Amino acid sequence: MILEPPYRKIIHVDMDAFYASVEQMDNPELRGIPLAVGGGGERGVVAAASYEARKFGVRSAMSGVLARKNCPQLTFVKPRFARYKEISLKIRNIFYQYTDLVEPLSLDEAYLDVTKNKKNFPSATILAQKIRQQIFEEVGLNASAGISINKFVAKIASDVNKPNGQKTVPPEEVLAFLEKLDIKKFYGIGKVASAKMYNLGIFTGKDLKEKSLEFLTENFKKSGKHYYQIVRGIHNSEVKPHRIPKSVAAEHTFNTNLTSEIYMLEKLEQIATELEKRLQKSNISGKTITLKIKYSDFSVQTRSKTQAHFINDKDALLKNAKALLYQEKLHESVRLLGISLSNLNTTILEKEEPFEVQLKLEF
Template sequence: MTAAHRKIIHIDMDAFYASVEQLDFPELRNKPLAVGGSEIRGVISAASYEARKFGVRSAMSGKLAIKKCPELIFVKPRFDRYKEVSQQIRAIFLEYTDLVEPLSLDEAFLDVTINKKNLKSATNIAEEIRRKIFETTGLTASAGISVNKFLAKIASDYNKPNGQKTIRPEEIIPFLDALEIKRFFGVGKKTCEKMYHLGIFTGSDLRMKSIDFLEEHFGNSGLHFYQLARGISNSPVVPNRLPKSIGAERTFTENFTSIIPLQDKLKDVCEEVSIRLQKRNLSGKTLTLKIKYSDFTLQTKSTTLPYYISSYDLLLDTALDLLANSDLKTSVRLIGIQISNLNINQKKAEYVQLKFRF
């Protein structure tokens, strides 16, 4: 079946983490709420819609958030609870199709071209799913419906919260022409600024540019942007998408200027990554150390080994070697590691001699 005949739904839960907290704790309802972070430090994972009215957003520092909203309430994230609710939502998706591609705990793509209930209208399916999610969990969701993932993703954000939008085939070009370029899924901040400098502010502006012009200014992404302006995206919905990397990080309650406490913090991070790898029966060759300083500048250092690793000992040894060879600039507020170059496509496992630390 061609991409033009697909029926794709993107379901996006509304302020998921914050909404779960407000659901479980009625005293938090209708109040500006931030999950994660604090008045002193840390980064916000999610903000309720009451907090968003003040300009509070995810990935914002807690210090800035409290300036924008002095009444902001901070709560610690409860990821086990969020995962529990996410699994309830996933079960609803699977009532309609097995072609479910989760993007995170709170959003997923569904291909309902051929569905288990033999329903012809993807719009009606989205309405049913949103209603079942509310009846089952007490939470609201928004949905986007169209012929591909790109358009469905944009549409789901159009009538948030607790709404949905369908972009039918004949509506694709008029819809994209009028859309601000910053709202195109996949156009980040730097790319957006570059497009502004080139006089590209809307989808119509982008569609007027030739492939040659776009490739000249955006390289290999030129053809991609040319197709997006026309609503062309052939990426299928892929269930159980395998990860490209596994990682973990820690943000500290106080900044560190010495390598000694960082070595200790790496133990917790490596233990978490090892558990995640072994749960998925994965290992990797490339380890990247991530260091974020108090001024929010980021430093990374990587090494690629000749063999795959997943054990705590080998992860820690490799991470400590990278840390020892990193020139610390100022005080450190976050440290993390990421394992990539995974053995997903390996038919045979590769083994290494066990390494013991004394």
């Protein structure tokens, strides 16, 4: 059941293969060929892949070695984050011509609430078309978009007609749209959760919708209520122009795998020093320290500890990180260590207002 008004009109804009597209735009020799942004060496990782490379199974976060195995003719270029940020700001300035309610998720994607917009235009679908066209004309890149009643559905919809397309899911089609989706397409349901759902006989949104709140809570704890609501088109999160960070982190990937905790202590001190700089620059403190360990087999383990008081200094970070490191034995050599701080003093307890949806409106 979808509730009655008020409603929102949300656009999720997602740039197509952003880093790779910027490189191809700036260098005509890279156009039309399989391209990866990142490192192609033994320790390298793919940060982004062009659509030509994706046809061969090359994906972001894939090791450079595996990417080359999948696509021997793959060309690697080093990332230029200053350039990506420059382009991202141009795109964001276009968004602000339509609405001040812009919530960036990263350099290449953002939510826009156009329920009330600066163009006084009633159709969010046409606004999305205009935004995408303006990005292409002024920046030279393609974008895809999803348009719907909330951030969750808009995010999923933006992936439907990629690249260089858009998908509108109006209120009256939300439930049918979600019911037909493979559960792996639900934003926020990762590999572990989707595998568990498969084992429980949940393969589509329709299967998920048939499960009771009690069943989902029993099997997925706090996430169960979230799953129960989203498959019914209920997602109350507003577009927040100033996103409050939930955590701050620093991490290092090592040139040579580390095999002993003793060798890692020096690295942890460097990471804690970098994290201290980031925290104190923004006047942020937190209570929960998390140690991230990525092993040579690319498996990732996290260990966390929560303090009674807020901290943001190197000594406290390092002390807790060391304790977490020695908490249990490492099962492989280590290629990456990271420290993050969450449960921050920036956290604001938000009251979720009831949010409802009108079934008939111009989308």
